Amino acid sequence: MMKGLGAPEGYGIGRVMLISEKNLSYTPREIADVDAELERFRTAVKKFTEETLAQAQTVRETVGEKEAKILEGHISIIDDDFMRGEIENLISAHQCAESAVEQMCQMFIDMFMASGDELTMQRAADVRDVRDSMLAILLGVNEVKISDAPAGTVLVVRELTPSMTAGIKRDNIVGIITETGSQTSHSAILARAMEIPAVLSVPNALAQLSTGEQVIVDGFTGDVVTAPAQEVIDEYTSKRDTYLREKRELELYRGKPTVSASGEHYELCCNIGSPKDASKAMEKDGEGVGLFRTEFLFMDRSSLPTEDEQFDAYKTAAMVLKGKPLIIRTLDIGGDKEIPYLGLEKEENPFMGFRAIRYCLKNRDMFKSQIKAILRASAFGDVRIMFPLITAVEELREGRALVEEAKSDLRASGIEFNEDIPVGVMTETSASGVIADLLAKEADFFSIGTNDLTGYTMACDRGNSNVGYLYSPFQPSVLRLIKSIIENGVKAGIPVGMCGEAAANPMMIPLLMSFGLTEFSVSAVSVLKVRKNIAKWTKAEADEVAAKVMAMSTEKEITDYLKTVV
Amino acid sequence: MISKKVTLVNAQGFHMRPADDFVKAVKKYSCKVTMTHNGKPVNLMNKMFIIASAIKCGQEVELTCDGPDEEAAMAELAGMIEAGFGE
Known part of the structure; x- marks a missing residue:
């Protein structure tokens, strides 16, 4: 077996043709x-x-x-x-x-x-x-005729060039192996455009493979299986058929609105960690960004990023989104992440310690420069601010006061921004869930972070194998908090999203629809799957499932039941 | 002489086609056109020099036009960049 980088996804089973x-x-x-x-x-x-x-x-x-x-x-x-x-x-x-x-x-x-x-x-x-x-x-050197490749060919080339693609007959070429190229190279882009599974950057592929030998290309793992046994071929054949069938089904949802079987509309956004991810979110048909994590700007460096550096990143993302919503979460940093230049002390209990909004409100200059950068970016799109780890109303008030201060600074300098920029709360602590009614009066939107919400509510570290079994968003306690956050948001007339992993879970989707969630924010690769899952349910069916679940007493009962309905 | 700062808004920045269109547009005018990126002058003789300057989405360039048709040149050239080269 040989190894490279898979791109794009998919499986190709065929015979090698070397293009020297x-x-x-x-x-x-x-x-x-x-x-x-x-x-x-x-x-x-x-x-x-x-x-x-x-x-x-x-x-x-x-x-x-x-x-x-x-x-x-x-x-x-x-x-x-x-x-x-x-x-x-x-x-x-x-x-x-x-x-x-x-x-x-x-x-x-x-x-x-x-x-x-x-x-x-x-x-x-x-x-x-x-x-x-x-x-x-x-x-006067003649080109090798790729167009003569027979059906079921796996092309092996040093690099896939634009001029080569002209000769590729999509029906005949089932896979591509290259010796060079990253996942963003021409080779990868062209293979993706042709939807031919490829494995890139396989060292000495031309020397190691011979024309005519059978080979399997796994665009998911980057594996090239040489001399496969019959049962391996059978296994990959069935994997390939399933993959192609599911992909065809999902593609039907591309470019469509996110709507339930009974006609309720939802927003379906993506979680991103850099401006580059914003393009990916658009490519994967996301309707906006529900969570832009800003930590990347602060990591792997020796001093704070300047306001201009941050502005560049936020503005770039806003421009890529072309007016679609972009929720930027302010710095979520704390004792568990190593950022030496911030001078954070090692804490006994970092998750209960000096982190996120707590740290930012105590480091006002740093926080204000981030808020100003976000405000400046708001002149270039539908940008919104979200504060992480809110546990008390005062934190939201203090944060909002700082936003107002930043606005008047910008006004004084004649810099443009959106005066009505929405300021929301990431509800990811049990405290914020319990006081959701109070927070909803002063926040412009909520976004539920299920990962921390589950951990804090169950008082358990998911990475600790002795207690990890408690960590589930389907715990009745966590579900009650989610329901209460959504209902209080809806009552106050503000949008409520979910940006945690649970938003993409097919078992969670009917519950969220029933509770009244307005926006799902998931990783880019999950967009079409979530859209398909939402389309399966009518509001009445989702309500029925939610009513049953909320009457149950244990996580096991709930997940056992949900497995039977999805 | 007039100059203006403009920001690139298309995701791919100054790639092959925009650079080609831009150089062709520069050649239509008789005024002297210069462009700087991060304080460095960009050679506008050929698109390949523009591409080599690696000017990305979100970055700013400063255009200067000097000559009888400077107003028209600035309007078209700055307009092209601001419109994201139609992308």
């Missing part, structure tokens, strides 16, 4: 007849343009518009006044066309690689693709 590197070596020579060499170069550009246009057309029909545009962009790299001018200058100085093309391409490849920016570095792959195609034309 073309031999593009040449000996640079001094050119005597400059005009003839210029003509040779121009003819090559013309041929490259024609071939690439034809490839782009194929890709447009078989893969998609975006991928076709990538290929058309390749033409503009070489067929460009500046680039042609520079290459022709080199040829006029008696360099051969091959080395002139290579020199100019290499210059940009080096510049892109030196940027240190991941996206820019990946664009070097486009320039390499152009360079190789141009050299192949100049040297």
